[in-house]
Amino acid sequence: MAVVDAPTSRTGDRAPGFGRPSMGFIFWLSVTWILLVVLAAALADVVPLRDPDALGVRTGEIERFETPGKNAWFGGDGQGRDLFAQVIHGARPAMVLSAAVTSIGGSLGVLVGVVAGYFRGRTDSVIMGVAEIMFAFPAIILLFAVSAIWGMTMAILIPAMAILAVPGYARIVRGVTIALAERDFVDAARAMGASRSRVVIKELLPLVALPAIAFGFLGFGLVIATEGALAFLGLGLEQRTWGSLIAGGQGLIREAPHLALIPATAMFLTIMAFNYVGDGIRELIDPRPIVVGRKRKADGHDPAISAASEALLSIRNLTTSFPTAGGTVTAVDGVSLDVRTGRSVGIVGESGSGKTMLLRSITGAFPVLGVQRTGRVVVDGTDLLTASPAQRSTMLGTEIGIVSQNPLTALNPVRTVGSQLIEVMRVHREISKAAARARAIESLAQVGIPQPDQRVDMYPHQLSGGMRQRVTIALALANEPRLLLADEPTTALDVTIQDQILRLLSALCEQRDMALVLVTHDLQVVRGWTDDVAVMYGGQIVEAGPTAAVFDDPQHQYTQALLASTPRLDLRPHSRLASIEGQPPSLVAPPPGCRFAARCTIADDRCRAEDPMPVQIRDREFRCWYPGTGKAT
Amino acid sequence: MAGTGHAHLRLDDPDILLRVRDLVVEFPARKGQVVHAVSGVSIDLARGETLGVVGESGCGKTTLGRAVMRLEDAQSGTIEFREHDLFGLGGSELAVKRRDMQMIFQDPVSSLNPRRRVRDLVREGLEIWGNESGPFSDARVEAILAAVGLAGESVGERRPHEFSGGQCQRICIARALVMDPEVLILDEPVSALDVSVQAQILNLLEDLKVEFGLTMVFVSHDLAVVRNVSDRVMVMYLGKVCEVANTERLFDAPAHPYSRALLASIPGHELNLPDASTLISGELPSPIEPPSGCRFRTRCPMATEECAEREPELREVAVGQFVACHHA
Numbered sequence: 001m002a003v004v005d006a007p008t009s010r011t012g013d014r015a016p017g018f019g020r021p022s023m024g025f026i027f028w029l030s031v032t033w034i035l036l037v038v039l040a041a042a043l044a045d046v047v048p049l050r051d052p053d054a055l056g057v058r059t060g061e062i063e064r065f066e067t068p069g070k071n072a073w074f075g076g077d078g079q080g081r082d083l084f085a086q087v088i089h090g091a092r093p094a095m096v097l098s099a100a101v102t103s104i105g106g107s108l109g110v111l112v113g114v115v116a117g118y119f120r121g122r123t124d125s126v127i128m129g130v131a132e133i134m135f136a137f138p139a140i141i142l143l144f145a146v147s148a149i150w151g152m153t154m155a156i157l158i159p160a161m162a163i164l165a166v167p168g169y170a171r172i173v174r175g176v177t178i179a180l181a182e183r184d185f186v187d188a189a190r191a192m193g194a195s196r197s198r199v200v201i202k203e204l205l206p207l208v209a210l211p212a213i214a215f216g217f218l219g220f221g222l223v224i225a226t227e228g229a230l231a232f233l234g235l236g237l238e239q240r241t242w243g244s245l246i247a248g249g250q251g252l253i254r255e256a257p258h259l260a261l262i263p264a265t266a267m268f269l270t271i272m273a274f275n276y277v278g279d280g281i282r283e284l285i286d287p288r289p290i291v292v293g294r295k296r297k298a299d300g301h302d303p304a305i306s307a308a309s310e311a312l313l314s315i316r317n318l319t320t321s322f323p324t325a326g327g328t329v330t331a332v333d334g335v336s337l338d339v340r341t342g343r344s345v346g347i348v349g350e351s352g353s354g355k356t357m358l359l360r361s362i363t364g365a366f367p368v369l370g371v372q373r374t375g376r377v378v379v380d381g382t383d384l385l386t387a388s389p390a391q392r393s394t395m396l397g398t399e400i401g402i403v404s405q406n407p408l409t410a411l412n413p414v415r416t417v418g419s420q421l422i423e424v425m426r427v428h429r430e431i432s433k434a435a436a437r438a439r440a441i442e443s444l445a446q447v448g449i450p451q452p453d454q455r456v457d458m459y460p461h462q463l464s465g466g467m468r469q470r471v472t473i474a475l476a477l478a479n480e481p482r483l484l485l486a487d488e489p490t491t492a493l494d495v496t497i498q499d500q501i502l503r504l505l506s507a508l509c510e511q512r513d514m515a516l517v518l519v520t521h522d523l524q525v526v527r528g529w530t531d532d533v534a535v536m537y538g539g540q541i542v543e544a545g546p547t548a549a550v551f552d553d554p555q556h557q558y559t560q561a562l563l564a565s566t567p568r569l570d571l572r573p574h575s576r577l578a579s580i581e582g583q584p585p586s587l588v589a590p591p592p593g594c595r596f597a598a599r600c601t602i603a604d605d606r607c608r609a610e611d612p613m614p615v616q617i618r619d620r621e622f623r624c625w626y627p628g629t630g631k632a633t
Numbered sequence: 634m635a636g637t638g639h640a641h642l643r644l645d646d647p648d649i650l651l652r653v654r655d656l657v658v659e660f661p662a663r664k665g666q667v668v669h670a671v672s673g674v675s676i677d678l679a680r681g682e683t684l685g686v687v688g689e690s691g692c693g694k695t696t697l698g699r700a701v702m703r704l705e706d707a708q709s710g711t712i713e714f715r716e717h718d719l720f721g722l723g724g725s726e727l728a729v730k731r732r733d734m735q736m737i738f739q740d741p742v743s744s745l746n747p748r749r750r751v752r753d754l755v756r757e758g759l760e761i762w763g764n765e766s767g768p769f770s771d772a773r774v775e776a777i778l779a780a781v782g783l784a785g786e787s788v789g790e791r792r793p794h795e796f797s798g799g800q801c802q803r804i805c806i807a808r809a810l811v812m813d814p815e816v817l818i819l820d821e822p823v824s825a826l827d828v829s830v831q832a833q834i835l836n837l838l839e840d841l842k843v844e845f846g847l848t849m850v851f852v853s854h855d856l857a858v859v860r861n862v863s864d865r866v867m868v869m870y871l872g873k874v875c876e877v878a879n880t881e882r883l884f885d886a887p888a889h890p891y892s893r894a895l896l897a898s899i900p901g902h903e904l905n906l907p908d909a910s911t912l913i914s915g916e917l918p919s920p921i922e923p924p925s926g927c928r929f930r931t932r933c934p935m936a937t938e939e940c941a942e943r944e945p946e947l948r949e950v951a952v953g954q955f956v957a958c959h960h961a
Contacts, residue, residue: 184744188805191702191736192758192812193728202757206748350827464916494689495854497916499898499909523828524857528900565832567857569902573880575861579836580829583797 027280030273037270040088041095049085052240056080065256075258077248083259087266090242094270097158097237098223102216105162109169110212114204116170117177118186118196128174131167139164140229147235157237161226165219172215173208180207210281217278221271228267242267311338312515313362313483318375320354320361322368327588331357333539334375339532341482344509344516346526346547349536350562352584355519358536359487362517363396379483397428401476403505405488407468410475411460417444417471418456424478443474448504466497470504477508484509487519502529523566527551535559538585538595545620555620555627557603558596594625602630637673638946641877641955650848651678651701651734651816656710658693658700668920670696672872673710676850678816683842683849685863685880687856687895691917692869694852698818701850702736703727714816732762735809739821741801745793751778751804752789758812773811780844781807782837799830803837810845818850823858835861856899860884868892871920871928874947878954888950888961891929927958935960 050072056062062076069075074083116127143160150156180186181204189199230236231243232250242263249259320332331354339345349355360366362377364384377384380399384392396402404410412420421440425431431439437456444452447470460468469489476484486505490498506529509516518530526533527547534544535556543556554560564578582599585591594612597603604626612623643649658671671693678684686694699705701712703719712719717730738744745754752774759770778788781803793801802822809817822838823831835858841847853859859866859880866883868875868891876889884904887893894913897906906912915932918924926944930936937960945957 184738184740185746187699187704188736188738188744188808189746189757191704191731192808193732193761194757198761202749203746207746350829466916495856495898496689496894496909496913499900502900503910521827522900524900524902526901528902562828565829567832567835567855567861569857569860569884569896569899569904571861573860573863574839576839577832577836577861579832581833 023280023284026276030276030280033269033273034277037091037266037273038095041092044089044092047088049088050082052081052085052089054081056082065252065259067256068258068262074262075256077256077259078252083245083262086240086245087242087263090240090245090263090266093154093237093239093241094224094227094267097154097161097227098220100154100158101161101165101223102219104158105165106169106212106216106219108162109166110173110205110208112166113170113173114177114200114208117174118181118200118204120178124174127170131170134164134167139226143226143230144235147230152230152235152237154237154239157227161223165223168219169212169215173212176208176211177204180204210284214278214281217274217281221274221278224267224271224274310340312341312380313337313339313517314376314378315358315362316376316378318358318361318373318377320357320371320373322366322371324368324588329587330590331539331587332361333587333590335536335539335541337534337541337544339483339515339517341515342509342513343532344506344518344530346530346533347517347519347536348521348523348526348533350521350584352587353536354539354587355521355536356487357539359485359517359519362485363400363402364392394428397424398479399481399483401479401481401484403469403472403476403484403486403489405491407465407472407492408460410472411468413460416457416459417463421456421471421475421478424475428479440474440478443478444471446508447471447474447477448500449474465493466500469493469497469501473501473504473508477512480512482514484514484516485519486516488521489518490525491520491522498525505529523551523563535562538590539587540595540623541621542596542624543620543622545622549620553628555622556596556624557600557626557630558624559622561600594623602626637873637944638948638957639675640947640949641874642675642677643679646677646679648680649677650680650715651676652711652713653677653701654711654713656697656700656712657708658696658705659708662921666921669872669923670705670920671700671707672923674869674872674874676867678848678850680815680848681842681846682864683851683862685859685866686850686852686869687854687859687866688869689854689895689917691871691920693872694854694869695820697869698736698820698850698852702734702818703731704736732812733814734816734818735812735814737802737805737809737817737819737822740825741798741805742793742825744805745801747793749792750789751783751791751793751796754793754804755789755807755811758808762812774807777807777811778804780810780841782833783807797830798826799833802826802834806834806837806841810841813845814847816848816850818852820852821854822851824853824855831858838862856884856896868895871917871923873928874957875929876954876956876958877947878951878956882951882954886951886954888954888956889929889958890933890935890961894932 056076057064057080062072062080062082064076064078064080066072066076066080072082072084074087077083112127116124142164146156146160186199186203189203227236227241228243228246231241231247236243236247245263246260253260315335315337318332318335319330321328321330335358347355347358361373362384373385379395382391382395384395418437418440421443422433422436425436425439441452441456444455449455449467449470463471490501493501502525505516508514520526530547532545533547533550534541537558543550543554543559550559551563554563561578561580565580567577580599585595585598591598593608593610594603597607600607607625612625614621614623642652654675655673656671657673659667660670662668674697676684686697688694696705700707707720710720714730714734719727719730722730755774755777756770774789778784783800783803796804823834826834842849851859851862863880865877866880867877868889870891875891876883883892884896887896890912893906894909896902896904897909897912912934913932918931924931925941927940930940939959945959947955947957950956950961
């Protein structure tokens with residue numbers, strides 16, 4: 001659900017659908033393996049194993065270098081000791097060492113990281129300075145030195161490795177804390193009178209725990225690997241570990257390969273399992289959908305359509321749906337809309353109404369995977385839903401221009417404004433670099449950027465928010481499209497800058513005879529700057545018509561309620577606003593009948609049972625059983 | 634500047650709860666420069682009044698609210714709250730004096746620690762202050778939740794992500810109210826909400842204002858919202874005050890050129906104002922090196938030499954309307 005209007009930062013009045021991502025087969029396999037290793041470590045003395053130190057050459061149970069088989073599953077070593085028993089017993093030091101190092105080093109690191117990230121300033125500089133030095137110092141050499149002085153027992157190795165682990169945790173946690181400390185709840189707690197230590201303990205520590213644990217799993221594997229490396233160098237623990245087994249077997253790799261390979265496999269699988277579980281936990285924290293377009297094969301040019309429709313953009317019965325954890329969301333449900341050349345159409349609605357998805361359904365760029373579209377989206381005679389990818393991308397570059405909400409993400413931060421403009425022009429047409437540059441400067445001037453010959457060589461971050469949005473408009477207009485799609489183009493801007501940008505868009509439409517589709521949550525923007533309006537609710541267009549007529553005399557009960565809930569300049573201060581109670585309908589399983597019925601003050605059984613038929617009166621259209629003042633149609 | 638001065642302060646009104654004088658907040662920038670976020674702003678708040686603070690990004694309205702709460706450190710000025718000067722206070726002394734002022738933030742979802750349950754979130758203030766505990770505080774938490782329209786037994790047990798944006802803002806309001814504050818500072822409290830939800834929260838705030846006897850500072854960029862909730866409105870630009878007036882006066886007859894530009898920029902308005910493009914030009918100057926004299930002069934169509942040389946002071950141009958402009 002949350003993705004329907006994902007690009008806007010508005011929260012809207014509906015609980016986000018929390019679909020926990022499924023963790024997958026390998027994750028659970030890894031968890032199982034870790035549990036087995038932990039069991040082995042815990043129960044090695046209890047389960048009926050052979051004595052790992054019993055010499056087969058004496059007991060006669062196992063031969064020297066016996067190959068793995070029925071008698072001894074993992075075979076025997078040079079003195080006939082049971083390798084299976086040795087590997088099982090080797091699990092214990094591996095687990096004890098990693099658990100101790102990870103928990104001690106991890107907790108210290110988390111504490112240090114939270115303190116550094118929250119207090120910042122000098123505390124931070126000192127802590128992170130020390131951490132950097134520790135990072136720079138080769139850990140293995142430190143461990144060499146430690147073992148040379150004190151020998152290599154658990155009591156030595158655990159604190160040594162724990163200290164080495166602290167900076168890693170501290171760095172990760174510091175980053176997370178800095179991000180969290182910028183969120184309002186930290187300020188809110190301070191404003192309420194909470195002390196700094198309370199903020200650290202109550203607000204921050206519980207939140208950094210999950211990322212720290214994820215990192216801890218990766219650290220767990222690293223400890224096991226480090227111990228193996230030390231053992232390989234002959235500096236391992238003075239007891240039986242997987243590392244010492246591998247080190248013992250490596251000289252005999254030709255004669256009895258199982259001696260090194262089996263403990264190595266056990267170690268490898270364990271490290272992998274910890275890494276997978278750590279990654280899995282990390283994904284739980286940070287699920288990121290990927291943006292992809294949808295592939296289509298057939299050629300979509302249909303002469304019948306271009307002949308029949310005089311509209312530049314003609315949407316017929318468009319339905320857009322995508323799968324989520326909670327079921328299939330139908331974000332756009334049977335929408336039809338015509339936009340003629342030279343007209344500006346506002347698509348207005350609240351979060352989750354489907355307005356942004358409708359716009360994305362035209363271009364085919366979605367923030368989620370698996371989007372399905374049915375119906376027709378015809379631009380200048382070409383159905384974009386059935387067009388070939390090449391045809392579609394040509395259309396997007398030349399016929400259709402796009403302006404998005406956030407100009408900073410729409411522009412490439414490491415390239416100059418000019419090079420981005422030039423690229424867009426040269427992709428779609430034969431034009432020399434010099435000519436393209438001249439045109440780039442010209443187009444910057446057209447969108448009202450002062451000193452365009454200097455700004456053309458600037459990077460996006462050197463421009464103000466309003467100037468950046470002008471640049472994205474210049475980009476969208478570079479190839480003189482006939483249709484401009486703008487998604488909340490001024491939501492991130494101040495009201496005086498918004499006025500400038502909307503003035504510019506409206507003037508460009510007129511000069512170039514261009515059609516504009518303007519998606520916004522802001523009724524005033526629609527009222528002030530569009531010719532026509534389409535009001536969306538629950539994935540459908542519930543009312544459409546000329547802007548002035550719809551605002552003066554709204555027909556659909558939702559449009560009326562929406563207008564009545566908007567604070568207006570012609571109302572006296574402290575006027576009570578009408579509010580729409582309840583929540584928007586589910587887009588997974590929308591209720592039967594009118595989508596707005598549950599929140600409508602005059603809805604009756606008919607509204608809740610029967611989907612209202614679209615009513616068309618001259619240039620206006622609405623779907624409501626009781627339009628206007630509420631009399632039945 | 635868009636200006637300085639105290640003409641708008643009601644010095645002999647005994648009902649003034651909060652009085653801020655000549656507040657200066659500066660942030661360090663690179664190379665030893667400073668960002669002049671708030672430069673000598675004075676406000677006063679009468680008991681039961683709502684002061685709307687409007688302006689665009691960079692005008693200092695949010696910093697002003699945060700500095701009054703002492704979430705930002707001010708360089709100079711006084712913050713008198715019920716006869717106590719909060720300015721020089723720190724640590725626990727400040728916390729005690731400030732208890733009767735609470736703040737609501739813009740993003741309700743980010744204002745709530747996602748891992749904690751609603752009951753614990755709302756009870757937090759009581760816990761910190763330890764004045765009510767056990768079943769008594771539970772009853773109070775329930776009552777406050779009901780007052781903000783979140784009745785029901787299971788509400789307290791749930792976590793913020795189970796609530797919508799509007800409901801989260803209700804929880805934030807409940808957290809502030811549980812402390813029984815006198816002054817509520819609201820920083821863009823409805824900007825992140827959908828229109829229909831925004832109306833619910835605005836209505837709720839009006840109800841609570843009466844029920845709990847609240848005095849409010851309402852910081853917002855949305856002029857229509859500010860008109861709806863405020864008794865008095867202050868327009869800020871680049872760290873300075875342009876105009877202070879009773880709400881209806883400001884919207885009916887804005888006198889400062891920037892107030893006029895701001896109002897004219899509202900899309901689809903039906904005010905008797907010329908096009909915004911004739912009232913304001915160019916872009917916001919850098920707050921690191923603000924223009925001399927009136928800070929708005931670089932974008933003002935009426936600017937003269939005097940505006941560059943001398944900073945205008947607030948003066949009364951009509952009853953209850955104070956403007957810092959040489960030409961208004």
